Amino acid sequence: MWVYLAVLVGLYYLLRWQRERQVVSHLRDKYVFITGCDSGFGNLLARQLDLRGLRVLAACLTEQGAQQLRKQTSDRLETVLLDVTKTESVAAAKEWVKERVGDRGLWGLVNNAGISVISAPNEWLTKQDFVKILDVNLLGMVDVTLQLLPLVRKTGRVVNVSSVMGRVSLFGGGYCLSKYGVEAFSDSLRRELSYFGVKVAMIEPGFFKTNVTKPEAISQGYKTAWNQASPEIKDLYGDTFLALCEKAVCSMETSCNQDLSLVTDCMEHALTSCHPRTRYSPGWDAKLFYLPMSYLPTFLVDLMIYYGAPRPAKAL
Template identity: 65%
Template sequence: MWYGHSYVGQGRKNIPMWFWLFALIGFYFLFRWYWYRQTLQNLTDKYVFITGCDSGFGNLLARQLDGRGLRVLAACLTQRGEEQLKEATSQRLQTIILDVTDSENVTAAANWVKQQVRDRGLWGLVNNAGIAVPFAPNEWLTKDDFMKILNVNLLGLIEVTLSLLPLIRKAKGRIVNISSVAGRISFLGGGYNISKYGVEAFSDSLRRELCSFGVKVSIIEPGSFKTVIVNPKYIGEIVPKIWSRLPAETKESYGQDFSKYFKKIRILGMMSNSKLTLVTDCMEHALTAVHPHTRYSAGWDAKLIYLPLSYLPTALVDFLIALT
């Protein structure tokens, strides 16, 4: 018996360390998979307010959540966008016209949401409304060019959020803010990157403030996707207009071949992903999962290029961007 006991003990000692390491890693990913795949019950009783539903991510998300039976309150900028969304969804979905840069409009929309949700509170707010142009080398732009983007992407987002916070806090709900990989890496001049860095900062502070109230805040960081926001035709029209208004001295400094300053945009356009559900699935998970992520990276370029780049030393990132 002594020999048998010694043999078994010796066998256990001979189990290689890599086996336990792989077992531990496997257990971690299995637990993580189970933890994040749990979804909430009674979704049909929950109201979600989404901005920027005329097209793109907001429009697709509204239809996606409506299909799952949630009570979607969709804000569109135009009447046409509102009508088209109604035609594509059920009668549960309600719409309202909203310009997030208009404070009176935001207040009216908040009151409308309050009437819709009543005592339930607002389960979800998705701040999706956003614009990307004008962009150019910073020296080419004016303060108004910067403010045009900041008013929509950052200040409008903040005002909508603040106006609805009491309803979200009451429901112990979710806030989902649409940022971008541009909130991690700044490739271009103009207000877009600045606005997305601001969304990241606002979301982080908001998440920490509201944690004790049971409210969760998630940030979506998409890579490059084929949406109206980066329409090549629109970009092709606005860039020459910006160039044409520059003083002769500035044009001379930068050279007449101004198109080379938008090479990065052409590269981004070629890398753009047409599968918008990669983003809306992240939004949906943030709203319907028991344990939502703090941040979601959507798109292969976000995961394999921009996210790793954001962790590299600044000097190295500057060098790599200069090569493009």
Template identity: 55%
Template sequence: MLVHPRLLQDGCLQPQARAHHRVRQRFRPPACQAAGWQRFPRHRGVPHRDGLGGAGALGLPQAEGAPPGRNGRREHQGGAGVCEQRGGRARRLCSSPGLWGLVNNAGRSTPIGPAEWMHLEDFTTVLDVNLLGTIDVTLHFLPLLKKARGRVVNVASIMGRLALTGGGYCLSKWGVEAFSDSLRRDMQHFGIKVSIIEPGFFKTNMTRLDLIEADLKRLWTRLPRETKRSYGQTYFDDYVKSQAFSMDLLCSRRISTVTSCMEHALTARFPRTRYAAGWDAKLLWIPLSYLPSFASDFVISSLLPSPAAAAARKP
């Protein structure tokens, strides 16, 4: 049994987000220490005292005599590349008892929208953070997790079951699901347990309407004139309204639902393979994912407007 388990939380919630107060209380350092945890948060875009700031820093104390940072790989926007730069320090710090828990929670949602509105870099921007960042961080800390026979908790999404929108977000979450499944089967021989959390819609920065609408306007503005004509201005206006309607209807403020799943996955003797977080995930999206494709297509399409060209073809 580990007397002082170590926990790395990747993609921690930013400290100035007032709406996440209860989440921070659950995973704040005093609470972790009281439970016997040693916590190493990694924030996205929050500078740290140890100089590991920038886009996703590992909140780990510097080891004495550690060499200057050397980054042999490209840094993902979500900061996964920082692990290449600082992974040696993390290993030296935790070399004795290993790492008990790794929570991969970093992510971004935009750009979202019809696939035709995207450029290749719009996909890679999201995939670098949500998928490649998760893989990169996990691979760097697997040796420590094997020493402790620890836990990996990957935060996916119900959009890892249903592609509700275009863009890189759904692709990345499907990838997280597949990576987690293969990792779980590979690591079970070493005593590592891998859990997936599939949250529904919650009130976070990822679902802020002002950010989503601003990004949709950016995508719409750069479209060629012919593409705009095929969709129509009305389609764009209705698409923005549908996003606002869906977010207002579905988003929950009880983010503690998600952190409770994290806590169970890290501390339970028999953690679950998958956790559904949120009423919409349990009652709407996951049941819908088991229906035939024509049924899920009908439900999802009913939530979105039709382009002008499609409406013109109707008799």
């Protein structure tokens, strides 16, 4: 019986592998718009797709980031400045894209722009700390998608960058909250657009070494949150708790995967495959730890998160 089962499983994966290898035709005629191309996943994806021959429209937050990207790519790639938190900037980018794609439409929209600071225990934070992250990671993504959807609906597909933190909330602040929101928005969008033949894929990376996981920035975020916390909160948690959190953040860098191509290869597959997946989980930590954890009973997940974690000075 086990032999038959193994054969069936092997046959299933062989057929899936063969199916997913089928590539969309005429890639050199297709336009892809990517947000957050100054660095990290967006920057590497823009260069990767440019080498593949696609017509990349790269949105950068700064002119410096745009100039550096243009120096590393062919003349096919074009850049535009975009602040996803400002509707007027998104609207201007939409018109810029529309001028370039014309009647052909936009083949791919990659919502990659994101930030993680400030992340800290929730009661150290203010509403504005949450708003800052949600504006970029979730509301900015929604705004870009809604404005570009008429161009995408003609022929294309949408790729949204989520995170394993959209499955398991390991820390407080707006980052995990925003990624849970990305999951919900992407799921509803996928079902709605399926009627028009538009595919929506989600990328759920584990921990990779990018500006989002930069220890110095995260550590500074903790300090900022601590400094604005009330004396009562500081008394409850204690200085030792802050020091242990900063130590944990600094040690995180050594465990972050430095091979960003694991993520951008998933993005490329979602854009170029005839049969893209609904979800991609790049990184062994995502596949073997965080995603399985998300299916466990809540009390087990809590035990795993609590184990070895810093404890407030006046915890029960």
